[in-house]
Amino acid sequence: MNLLTDCERRGIRGRMRSNLKERVRDVALLMALACVACAATCFATGATGATGATAASAATATPRRVMRIGIAVDADSLDPAETDAQDTQSIAHLLWGTLYKASSDGKLDPYFAVSAKLSDDGRAYTFKLRPGLKCENGAPLTARDVAYSFDHPADPKLKFTGHAAGFVLPALRYTGTRIDDPLDVTIQFAAYNPIALGLIAEMLIFCRAPYEAMTPEFAASHASATGPYRLVEWRRDDRIVLERNKSYGLPAPPYDDVVFRVIPEASTRTAELLAGNIDIMSGVVADQIDAINHSGTAKVESVASIRRIYVGFNQKAKFSDTPGGRAIKDPRVRRALQFAIDVPTLCDALLRTPCARMATMIFPPNDKTGIRADPYDPDRAEQLLDQAGYKRGADGVRFALTLQTPRGRYPNDVNIALAIAQYLGDIGVKTQVDALDFASVFVPLVRKHDAGPLFLMGSSGASWSALYDLADFPAADGGANYTDFADPEFFAGWQQIEQTHDPAEQAKAVRAMMNVFHERGTWLNLYFLPDLYGVSNKISWQPRADELIVLD
Amino acid sequence: MGLTGLLAKRLLRSVVVVVGVTIVTFATLHLGGDPTYLYVGEHASAEEIAATRVKLGFDQPLTTQYLRFAHGLAHGDLGDSLTFHEPALGVVLERFPATLELTLTALSLALAIGVPLGVFAALHRGRPLDGGIMLLALLGQSVPSFWLGIMLVLFVGLAWHWLPISGRVPLLDPLFAGDWRTAWTNLPQALPFLVMPSVTIAVFSLARTARLVRSSLLEVLSQDYVRTARAKGLSERRVIVHHALRNAWLPVLTMLGLEFGFLLSGVVVVETVFSWPGVGRLVFNAINHRDIPLVEAAVIVFSLLFVSVNLLVDLLYLRLDPRIRLA
Numbered sequence: 053m054n055l056l057t058d059c060e061r062r063g064i065r066g067r068m069r070s071n072l073k074e075r076v077r078d079v080a081l082l083m084a085l086a087c088v089a090c091a092a093t094c095f096a097t098g099a100t101g102a103t104g105a106t107a108a109s110a111a112t113a114t115p116r117r118v119m120r121i122g123i124a125v126d127a128d129s130l131d132p133a134e135t136d137a138q139d140t141q142s143i144a145h146l147l148w149g150t151l152y153k154a155s156s157d158g159k160l161d162p163y164f165a166v167s168a169k170l171s172d173d174g175r176a177y178t179f180k181l182r183p184g185l186k187c188e189n190g191a192p193l194t195a196r197d198v199a200y201s202f203d204h205p206a207d208p209k210l211k212f213t214g215h216a217a218g219f220v221l222p223a224l225r226y227t228g229t230r231i232d233d234p235l236d237v238t239i240q241f242a243a244y245n246p247i248a249l250g251l252i253a254e255m256l257i258f259c260r261a262p263y264e265a266m267t268p269e270f271a272a273s274h275a276s277a278t279g280p281y282r283l284v285e286w287r288r289d290d291r292i293v294l295e296r297n298k299s300y301g302l303p304a305p306p307y308d309d310v311v312f313r314v315i316p317e318a319s320t321r322t323a324e325l326l327a328g329n330i331d332i333m334s335g336v337v338a339d340q341i342d343a344i345n346h347s348g349t350a351k352v353e354s355v356a357s358i359r360r361i362y363v364g365f366n367q368k369a370k371f372s373d374t375p376g377g378r379a380i381k382d383p384r385v386r387r388a389l390q391f392a393i394d395v396p397t398l399c400d401a402l403l404r405t406p407c408a409r410m411a412t413m414i415f416p417p418n419d420k421t422g423i424r425a426d427p428y429d430p431d432r433a434e435q436l437l438d439q440a441g442y443k444r445g446a447d448g449v450r451f452a453l454t455l456q457t458p459r460g461r462y463p464n465d466v467n468i469a470l471a472i473a474q475y476l477g478d479i480g481v482k483t484q485v486d487a488l489d490f491a492s493v494f495v496p497l498v499r500k501h502d503a504g505p506l507f508l509m510g511s512s513g514a515s516w517s518a519l520y521d522l523a524d525f526p527a528a529d530g531g532a533n534y535t536d537f538a539d540p541e542f543f544a545g546w547q548q549i550e551q552t553h554d555p556a557e558q559a560k561a562v563r564a565m566m567n568v569f570h571e572r573g574t575w576l577n578l579y580f581l582p583d584l585y586g587v588s589n590k591i592s593w594q595p596r597a598d599e600l601i602v603l604d
Numbered sequence: 605m606g607l608t609g610l611l612a613k614r615l616l617r618s619v620v621v622v623v624g625v626t627i628v629t630f631a632t633l634h635l636g637g638d639p640t641y642l643y644v645g646e647h648a649s650a651e652e653i654a655a656t657r658v659k660l661g662f663d664q665p666l667t668t669q670y671l672r673f674a675h676g677l678a679h680g681d682l683g684d685s686l687t688f689h690e691p692a693l694g695v696v697l698e699r700f701p702a703t704l705e706l707t708l709t710a711l712s713l714a715l716a717i718g719v720p721l722g723v724f725a726a727l728h729r730g731r732p733l734d735g736g737i738m739l740l741a742l743l744g745q746s747v748p749s750f751w752l753g754i755m756l757v758l759f760v761g762l763a764w765h766w767l768p769i770s771g772r773v774p775l776l777d778p779l780f781a782g783d784w785r786t787a788w789t790n791l792p793q794a795l796p797f798l799v800m801p802s803v804t805i806a807v808f809s810l811a812r813t814a815r816l817v818r819s820s821l822l823e824v825l826s827q828d829y830v831r832t833a834r835a836k837g838l839s840e841r842r843v844i845v846h847h848a849l850r851n852a853w854l855p856v857l858t859m860l861g862l863e864f865g866f867l868l869s870g871v872v873v874v875e876t877v878f879s880w881p882g883v884g885r886l887v888f889n890a891i892n893h894r895d896i897p898l899v900e901a902a903v904i905v906f907s908l909l910f911v912s913v914n915l916l917v918d919l920l921y922l923r924l925d926p927r928i929r930l931a
Binding site: 129134213268269273287288291313316319327329491495499 | 770
């Protein structure tokens with residue numbers, strides 16, 4: 053007897069088919085999961101296998117010596133005519149040589165050149181090149197290549213704006229080169245310049261033939277080396293891999309490979325250092341010093357860099373409208389404010405690194421002026437302000453000022469500015485801090501000499517010359533004279549320097565200029581910025597004041 | 605309105621959005637001050653600055669400058685990056701695979717984990733499992749991505765050594781170049797690098813997806829047609845998968861388009877924490893350096909992508925829900 057109708061039978065079959073489909077789907081799902089698990093295991097094994105293979109090959113072959121460096125910012129360009137940023141300069145000096153180079157103690161030593169001779173009129177340097185230098189492609193490096201290394205960045209049609217074209221060549225007042233012999237080249241400039249050799253030592257030397265064959269776009273990301281290393285790979289914002297340049301005609305560098313890893317976040321950089329994935333990290337932030345020093349795997353190395361941190365007193369006429377702006381035009385007031393700031397305490401508390409107060413703008417090892425840093429003496433500051441006629445009012449305020457600071461440009465810059473405002477407030481100078489975006493707001497203001505009336509600023513000098521450190525003040529209307537300082541006694545010093553080629557006479561002129569600068573209280577002197585590097589305990593490496601990462 | 609008309613309308617709307625984005629981006633960047641200073645050296649004289657301003661056309665009215673910019677855009681020329689000295693669009697497109705890789709992985713994670721969690725929570729409504737999942741979702745939406753990223757770096761990367769701390773092995777780049785063999789070879793090395801950044805970026809979206817799926821499914825489960833399906837004797841799985849989830853998908857799909865934009869904007873922080881060389885970090889640095897052509901190029905690429913994804917979502921909507929076509 054058939055108890056089920058056709059319709060019911062179809063329904064049961066349909067449900068059975070449906071249940072079967074679901075079971076098949078379950079099995080397929082399980083199989084897919086199993087495949088994923090297998091693949092994951094294979095990947096894991098593959099990764100381990102790769103490491104194992106590397107270890108095995110390392111056991112049999114001589115291990116390559118690799119230096120891994122963690123930096124915060126990627127290279128801006130790998131065109132030797134265009135490189136600019138400080139981290140890029142460290143990479144560039146591994147890829148290309150220079151005629152002379154500054155040693156860690158600030159001496160200029162021969163490098164690609166064996167000698168340099170200044171002409172009698174002081175407007176040319178003749179260099180004799182070291183024999184046996186080669187380009188990366190094996191061709192000999194000659195005077196023609198050196199000439200090209202100057203003429204190429206100087207070519208106005210190519211509109212280079214990097215360190216060479218934007219600073220070195222204009223500062224040198226470069227006019228051209230003369231090739232005297234395959235190994236003799238003369239660099240000419242418009243007028244005698246006492247720091248010419250140091251400026252020339254900042255020019256990277258590269259070979260003409262490979263760069264003539266490159267477009268500017270191609271040259272920006274490809275390198276034809278002349279230095280101890282050659283470029284293997286540049287993965288933008290990730291890493292730059294260099295290996296020993298076999299064509300380098302000088303003694304081989306200490307590492308087979310150098311890897312610059314771009315790690316913008318400071319805590320990630322620290323983690324990579326502590327995990328042993330990098331050997332050197334730049335830009336240790338203050339709150340990670342203890343973590344690194346107590347890790348047992350790395351330590352922090354610090355050095356007072358050539359970067360001067362100061363507060364500028366802007367003396368531009370537009371600030372005379374305010375009582376504070378008028379007050380800081382008075383040199384007695386500017387001198388008084390020097391005594392109000394306890395710089396070593398600022399460094400200890402906010403940079404977590406000891407520092408001495410800057411006495412003059414000259415890097416201390418080159419400073420022969422004998423000027424001593426002003427001590428922290430708020431009573432004296434108050435006394436001097438009283439004498440200058442700026443007595444405290446009923447509210448305890450003498451006058452008010454605005455201190456503009458970039459945000460995030462220098463270590464702990466905003467807090468440093470706030471602390472300065474507090475110190476100034478303690479002696480009755482009410483100070484308001486304006487923290488500004490560096491690139492979009494602060495730089496345009498500073499460039500137009502409109503920052504201030506007080507502004508926190510950093511300015512880089514040199515480890516090899518006192519005169520270089522005065523380069524911010526080439527003339528009263530100089531572009532980098534952001535304070536509009538215009539004392540004729542100070543600027544007359546330049547004429548004395550240019551008229552004599554005698555270093556002792558030049559030093560005397562510098563001393564006189566610095567005395568004027570100090571007495572007028574042109575900058576509120578703070579400190580030479582301490583640079584902090586994390587260094588693995590596996591290596592021995594010392595940082596340099598000029599902020600270059602040099603691997604000797 | 606027919607399907608073609610509907611599509612044309614959506615396309616037109618997308619074009620208007622992109623044009624609007626270019627105007628806003630251009631105006632925002634150019635109202636921030638005179639960009640001439642970015643093109644001259646630190647020691648440039650007032651005459652040099654003035655000459656550069658004229659040469660680059662920054663002395664012209666903003667409308668003239670915008671029209672010139674729009675003309676360049678139409679020809680794929682957004683000018684050279686100030687920091688890279690290369691065509692800005694090329695620099696952005698070079699980094700694009702890295703960001704897409706991260707975004708797609710995060711989106712896949714958010715869907716692969718968020719949807720089942722939402723379904724489980726809905727099916728166990730009011731029970732401890734539901735409470736637990738919703739608590740996790742709340743946590744996921746509350747945790748800032750930069751904090752989570754740093755915690756992962758410190759614990760998973762540094763303390764336990766389970767995964768690499770930072771960096772990337774290219775995966776989509778060789779694939780886009782047609783070199784699938786390299787992409788396949790790189791895959792085992794690339795995956796461990798992808799995990800931490802994509803988890804960091806996915807957590808918020810995952811939590812939001814789980815909550816949305818749960819609420820959407822709960823709403824659908826109370827509908828008459830679901831009761832009818834159950835009354836027909838269909839298995840609970842079939843009711844959920846074929847009847848309820850299919851309709852619950854619609855709001856999730858809407859969110860998906862927006863989520864893609866959210867993930868793209870969220871990569872800035874994550875790319876920085878994990879040193880991921882993508883467009884997010886590039887834009888961040890470009891803004892810091894006021895590299896106007898680069899910022900413009902990145903914003904336009906992002907907006908084109910965002911608009912395209914949302915257009916795709918609209919099309920899927922048309923496919924999944926016939927009522928929209930008929931409306």
